[in-house]
Amino acid sequence: MTRPVTVGLNGTRASDAAADWGAHEAALRGCPLRLVSAWEWQPYSHAPLTGTETSEQWARRLPGEAAARLAQRYPHLVIEADQLTGPPPEMLCRAASGAELLALGTAGLGALKGFVLGSVAMATIAHAHRPVVLVRPDPAAPGPVADGAGEKAPVVAGVDLGPTTENVLRFAFEAAAVRSADVEIQYCWNPPVGYVQGIGGDLRWRADIAAEGMSMVRSLIAPWAEQYPRVAVEVCSEIGSPARHLVDAGAHASLVAVGRRTNLYWPHEPRIGHVTHAVLHHSPTPVAVIPQD
Structure with a gap:
């Protein structure tokens, strides 16, 4: 049915x-x-x-x-x-x-x-x-x-390489396919405070972690890109506030897809998460919240 x-x-x-x-x-x-x-x-x-x-x-x-x-x-x-x-x-x-x-x-x-x-x-x-x-x-x-x-505008998928990523990608590719639109993958992170010292070290760290993140994201989207060959994919790997990048991306999107994790320690007290919460409150376009299995 x-x-x-x-x-x-x-x-x-x-x-x-x-x-x-x-x-x-x-x-x-x-x-x-x-x-x-x-x-x-x-x-x-x-x-x-x-x-x-x-x-x-x-x-x-x-x-x-x-x-x-x-x-x-x-x-x-x-x-x-x-x-x-x-x-x-x-x-x-x-x-x-x-x-x-x-x-x-x-x-x-x-x-x-x-x-x-x-x-x-x-x-x-x-x-x-x-x-x-x-x-x-x-x-x-x-x-x-x-x-x-805004139907032809891309579907933006916010991923964090966590347990919700697979469901978010599935939803984003399905939504883009029915719209004949593209998928824009947003992988963003905030660098830990005091992780590196010095301008040169900071630049090298940014380049290394950006390359590593892009590699991991591309490996995750490969099976979905193969399943939906007509859906073009753009991957954006950014340093900074994930919520801010997703809200900015939503300005030119038809839909923004984000995940909601299950609290393993208190499964009966679910939480939305601070990034998803911020995107829900500030994205100018419809936001899809995808729960973890």
């Missing part, structure tokens, strides 16, 4: 952008689209505003309305709309478990401040066992994201 692209909705403009991105992604991948909203009963701390529609009815209506809107734009796309009952992060993680990926919307705070990630999005990213994509609404356009906006 083909896994769907799943989108979590909450009625915001960012959520609408995620729905449009998810529909286009599903069309590219040739798979169904599933739209879900999660509702959890909460006791009122004050009297609710007068009206005929309850929050549960609103949550139930949300996916259906989004499905009807997207069906007009993608008449051949199979679209399913569901309202889930339970804690939103738990329900979204459950929905993601059977999906190719889960798309969520995130709101912007401005070019300098970045983006705000709500507690639901953060908890879902930290616990989901499938890729989660954070989508930003286009600040220059009042409506949904345009179809294929």
Whole structure:
């Protein structure tokens, strides 16, 4: 059975952008689209505003309305709309478990401040066992994201040669293939404080470690490049802040893919990681967080 692209909705403009991105992604991948909203009963701390529609009815209506809107734009796309009952992060993680990926919307705070990630999005990213994509609404356009906006731009993959690298590369090459785009591999690191002394030693160390890093990255991408011969690959090996390099690369990318490691010592207390956390908050393009197996 083909896994769907799943989108979590909450009625915001960012959520609408995620729905449009998810529909286009599903069309590219040739798979169904599933739209879900999660509702959890909460006791009122004050009297609710007068009206005929309850929050549960609103949550139930949300996916259906989004499905009807997207069906007009993608008449051949199979679209399913569901309202889930339970804690939103738990329900979204459950929905993601059977999906190719889960798309969520995130709101912007401005070019300098970045983006705000709500507690639901953060908890879902930290616990989901499938890729989660954070989508930003286009600040220059009042409506949904345009179809294929930036589609030919490269897919950027941030790798650290750790346990998430293989999954990040798999996702990046698959995403680039359906877009007929290139893959840009970003391998970045910060030199340890006091590792070397003297200008000459520092320059030699930088050259040696850059060459070693490029060699290791190229060996890792070789099987994926062979599997996707039409996807051109560029490898960038940089010294400096990995998050800053990935955010800068995201300015000319269609998608940025980063990994999330599993905490081996406290597996029930997952963490997003400081680099992924920074990229999520500041990358101007959609960010896919790929969990470790």
